Amino acid sequence: MLLGFLVLTVYRALMSLTSTPQNMRPSPPTVSTVVELNIGGQIYTTTMGTLRKLPGSKLTEMFCSSTKACTDAEGRFFIDRPGTYFGAILDYLRSGQVPTQHIPEVYREAQFYEIQPLVKLLEDTPQIFGEQVARKQFLLRVPGYSENLELLLRLARAEAVAVRQSSVVVCVMRTEEEATRCAQPLHSLEARKMPVVKFGPWKVGPEIKDLLYCVEMDIKAQGYQVSCGSYYLDHAHRAKVTDCFHIFTFTWW
Structure with missing residues (x-):
């Protein structure tokens, strides 16, 4: 009897050492919600983490706001903008990739969504620098x-x-x-x-x-x-x- 009691006591002690209280266990990694977007009729799939990546951007504001977002008939988030170049915006948010095609169009969308780091990068490209900086300053010298x-x-x-x-x-x-x-x-x-x-x-x-x-x-x-x-x-x-x-x-x- 005494031997059995000692074995049970040792077993309980070992279990108390190896178990962790519920409130002290590490939390599972947070998984960003996958969402579907309808941008002017074109469908994109991404995550909330990607959309909220840049604090201060319009996308972050749209998807962090307490205001209920606009949705389409399928329940997808709807943004009433041209969808053709939104993929380039997502690629930049996902991996920092700067587009090499359709620069003026992507530039306009980056301005709309207030993706300021991308706006600044695009302003250094020859297409935008020539139009927004060089030519604009050129024409400011002509009155009226x-x-x-x-x-x-x-x-x-x-x-x-x-x-x-x-x-x-x-x-x-x-x-x-x-x-x-x-x-x-x-x-x-x-x-x-x-x-x-x-x-x-x-x-x-x-x-x-x-x-x-x-x-x-x-x-x-x-x-x-x-x-x-x-x-x-x-x-x-x-x-x-x-x-x-x-x-x-x-x-x-």
């Missing part, structure tokens, strides 16, 4: 560029009544001296009711050919079919204003 571009389009549309093509004359004056020389030809064109848009003068700014390239590119970016050429004044004015007058011709049908 956006307003003049809008005026040019309004005049072209006003002239496009029952005609296949319409034209607008553009006068580019880099300096005050050129503006003075252009005054008389401009007065003559206005007397003939020719639609004219004036750019300049500016103190330090772009070359005329570069400015005209920007104007043409920005018009075509809005879906217009346009071409640019030199506008030939009469002989009395031509020599005084070489390279200042140009014509933009719009084809409508």
